[in-house]
Amino acid sequence: MAKYMVLFQIGPVQEFIRAARKTQDYWASSFLLSYLNCQAIYAFGKHNVVFPQVTSSSFFDNALKSTSFWKGVSDSAAYIPSVPNRFFGIIESDNPEKQLKKAKEAVYESWKKNLSENVLKTINNKWKSVIDVTLWNDQINDRALEILYVWREWDEGEDYGAAYRATEALMGARKASRIFPALNPQTGYACSLCGLRVALGSSLVKTREKLRNWWQANIREKFTYRFREGEYLCTVCTVKRLYPEVVFSRAGDVPSTSTMATITWQKELQGLLTHPSLTQEEMKNLQKCLNQFRNEAKTAARQLSEPETASLPPYFAHLKIKTDQLLEVEGDWLIPSWYQHRERREKAKAALESLKKLKETVTGLVAKVNKAAPSAPIRVNEPPLYLALITADGDNMGAYLASCTQDEHQKISQRLQTFATEAVPEVIEHDRPGFILYWGGDEGLALVSLADLLPALRALHEKWKRVVLNGQDKPTLSAGAVIFHHQYPLRQAMREVFQTLEYAKSLRSYNREKDAWAVKILKRSGAPLLTRAHWHYDHEGTTVRPLELLNKFIDAYQGEKLSPRWLAALQAEERVLDDPPDSWKKPEKENWWDTAKDLFDHEVKRLLHRQASEDWKRSGGLDQLVSQVQALNQVISGIPPQRNLVRYQDLKGMLHLSHYIAKGGGR
Structure with a gap:
């Protein structure tokens, strides 16, 4: 039997990214692609896969288990999407296409039965079968995933790097010559999220206003807080929005941009709550103010039909902080200007007053602590309105891998797996209150607070040097970050952060290229501020x-x-x-x-x-x-x-x- 190099890829990645309106959307899209690629790797044979290395991946092992297993999973690390959307393998076979088709069938089987059908069943149980099943199946089967694969015979006498380059070139040619199947035309209103497919319910109404009303009555009221007012989504976007809760019992566990912007205030508040110089009476009074604000915010949230609680980054769970010491509310509730909306002025008036009282108490205690110990001052500043989005990517990875032997390729794949599953979570989620939206191999995306941006960038680079480089000088790492207001459109921030990464990679100086970081500040008024440098x-x-x-x-x-x-x-x-x-x-x-x-x-x-x-x-x-x-x-x-x-x-x-x-x- 001959040996073959193969590449397998699940997409469309960019479409999923562009359709992300909330942090939950981006995480759900990333988790979905990682989960489906695990099914493909298992069907193809994980022992045949060179990249990514999944032999020691807990995410891969968990992804193969039944959906009932996930109902008992509470560890946030299990939900970090850490398997890329593609794999490279070497297989000894008379018919490599057969194994690749088997991988493709496994992806569709999981997409349809594990995810789509479970979501449809839940919807029909709540709606009494009002879904147009023909439209549903058309979009799930033919308008959702794009799976590409190539294979190339490899004689072991042929240089490994040259063969790898040729296989990558084949995938490039395959992408450039996509074959689109003939599909029936779609009629109705386009999905308000992706704009690529017809929204569910379109065939039942004649106007856009009636479509919004249909969604309000049949979807938003049944799935509380999962959909925004006025949204009407296609089948694919509906599945992406609901499958985390329906299939994996993970409902709204991704912190919002407002929560991530204000998270530094919560972290600093924890330092004050446990400060040794406070008397028992002072701690008791501070806790009383905190409880009062939390209760008033929850009461107002019920009246405003807003979520009563919000997810915080895993950092606080790692610290094992008592629940009553945390403000598990959306970050918006910590920002006074948020209360000025006409619908909130009266209903949330008591919450605003209790927030002011809490902040006054905090300010007084900080002043007292700093007066007693001026050499070791503490800070609890006003909650920030800005946060940061970080992305990173290995430099010239294709050229580096093309210079490797098969053994070297497998070793670097294992080091990249360790970096993504151990080093990055330690930097982003254990050492500071950040959140990983996706990290697979040498690339990823994460949210951090404004205060943690520069330390996180430094720490990621240090981890890369220790874990991936392992004493070598290549491959290097470049990173990009954007600082943006918590109300800034997330999908635009995503575009900006990838552009900023490219700006970092364009740096050339001192006979060096790339190996750099870049940061862009997206101000609410005025021109953006952009800077970069080598590490x-x-x-x-x-x-x-x-x-x-x-x-x-x-x-x-x-x-x-x-x-x-x-x-x-x-x-x-x-x-x-x-x-x-x-x-x-x-x-x-x-x-x-x-x-x-x-x-x-x-x-x-x-x-x-x-x-x-x-x-x-x-x-x-x-x-x-x-x-x-x-x-x-x-x-x-x-x-x-x-x-x-x-x-x-x-x-x-x-x-x-x-x-x-x-x-x-x-x-």
């Missing part, structure tokens, strides 16, 4: 780490060692310091680069000294910061002939980023 630079015998420097600025602002007025003064001199315009010729740009670089060093030193505290100056901390900023200027500027002609944009973006995080974002 580290070697400079005159020392190592410059931009993220560490930004954290020092944040500590200086928050510790009142440095006034942000120095940054405003620097910006006032932008005409002199700014990057040369595109209309200039190259010699003029290079002359400007030399002058502006030296001028920046001088002005940074002068302005920082003017706005720093005297105690910090005497301690030597300021001089150390100045020298680090000047070193950063040198490495960001580049070395001739590799001049960075957007030097000031990158530097300004970094300096503003540190201040933006220090003040808790915008308002």
Whole structure:
């Protein structure tokens, strides 16, 4: 029997991402693809699969169990989508297509019977069979999944890397020559979420308004809080919205963007609740205020037909905090402006008053604690309105794998599996209150609070070096992140974060490419702010780490060692310091680069000294910061002939980023 290299892929990934309106939608789409690929790998034969390595994957093992098993699963780690939507394998067979078809059939079998049919049965039990089964089956069978696969004979005498490249090229050709089956035309109103298929109920009504009313009466009232007012979805989007609850007993366990934005306040509140300097009476009073607000918020939520509780990140479960010490409410309830909506002013008035009382109590206790121990101050600032979305991706993975032997490929696959299932959850969900939407192998997506953004980026890179690189220098990792308001459209934030990752990967300097991070701030008003840098630079015998420097600025602002007025003064001199315009010729740009670089060093030193505290100056901390900023200027500027002609944009973006995080974002 001959040996064959095979590639198998389940899609459409981009369609699922574009259709995500809520964090729950994105997680559900990612979990769905991971779950279905597990069925494909099992049917194909996991011992034949090189990537991803699933021999030690608990997610893979759980995905093969019956749906009744999931009803008893409470560990959040079991729900992290950690298997990519494709697999690469090597099989010895006379007919590799037969095994690939078997994998495809397993995917459709699970999609139809385990997921779709269970959702349809639940709907019909609640609605007494009002669903158009013909439309349902048409969309489930023919308009949902796109499964592609290729195979190529491999003689072991042929170079493994060259054969792998050729197999990837075959998949590229297969994607470019998609064969679309003839489908009956769809009539009715398009799904309000994806816009690709007709919404359920369209055949029963004649106007869009009547369709909304039909959904309100038949769906929203039956599945509380699963659908927004005015939504009308197709079969596929309905299954994606309901299957987590119906099949896996996981209803609304994904934190919303407002909860993730305000989660730092909840984390800081826990530090105050357990602070040793508080008296029993003070702790009792604080707990009383917390309980009163929680009860008032739940009462108002019932009157407003809003969810009474909300899911928090797994971080708090890992700490084993008592339930009565947590505010398991949507983050919106912690934001005073949210109460100004006309429907909430009266019904939520008592909740707002109890929130004000809670915050006043917290402010007083923080002041008391800091007065007693000024050397170790604590903070419980106003709940932030901004959060961050992080994505990462291994650099040049295709080229790296094409240089591997089969044994090396299997080893890197195992290390990537360990990174995705152990290292990333530790960084995002154990060490801080973040949430993983998806992480498979070298790529993923996660939500973190604004305050945790830079530490999380640093920690992910450190884990990558230890777990994946394992003493080697390749493959490197690049990451992108966007900071956005909790009411900003999630699907747009998704697009922005992937664009930001590409901006990081476009960095070229010091004979290096990629191996970088980039952050974009999506302000509610004004132009976005974008910055990027390599993870580290070697400079005159020392190592410059931009993220560490930004954290020092944040500590200086928050510790009142440095006034942000120095940054405003620097910006006032932008005409002199700014990057040369595109209309200039190259010699003029290079002359400007030399002058502006030296001028920046001088002005940074002068302005920082003017706005720093005297105690910090005497301690030597300021001089150390100045020298680090000047070193950063040198490495960001580049070395001739590799001049960075957007030097000031990158530097300004970094300096503003540190201040933006220090003040808790915008308002």
